Amino acid sequence: MNEEPKIIQGGAYEDERGKLSFVNDFDLSAVKRYYIIEHPDTSVIRAWQAHKKEQKWFQVISGSFLVAVVRPDNWEKPSEKLEVRKVILKADKNQVLHIPGNFANGFKALEPNSRMIVFSDFSVEESSKDNFRFESQMWLDWKNEI
């Protein structure tokens, strides 16, 4: 599988009734569950979680996050020198980041109390059989990011 992470751009509509935010191109037909992650401050690093098959979709719903994505070259002992792709997701940009299988993800909030909703195409049980973790200090010096 050679699919790459990508941004699905949404939009917003405002009138006298208020504001409606949407992501029309986000097809949720594969999604089995969602969860919401909130980081109290910008010092918390949540990394690295990885899946060979499970897909995730991330949307920031409050504040902003730096999300980093790496494709492990080896699932037991990956190289420490791999390309790190970095994306800043902000609640007011209405963007969904799709991370296909075969990638590791890591992130930190850029503002206190930032919140992110995560959609997954695997149940919790399926995910637990496709769950890989790597040390947070791998690949990125998080403290010096932004």
Ligand SMILES: Cc1cn([C@H]2C[C@H](O)[C@@H](COP(=O)(O)OP(=O)(O)O[C@H]3O[C@H](C)C(=O)[C@H](O)[C@H]3O)O2)c(=O)[nH]c1=O
């Ligand atoms: C995600 C999830 C978790 N939980 C329970 C299971 C654990 O007892 C507890 C903490 O979960 P976990 O340590 O897996 O959370 P993260 O380390 O943030 O990882 C999660 O979010 C990152 C981005 C991943 O990519 C992982 O696949 C996903 O598991 O919540 C549930 O009951 N349901 C859920 O949907």
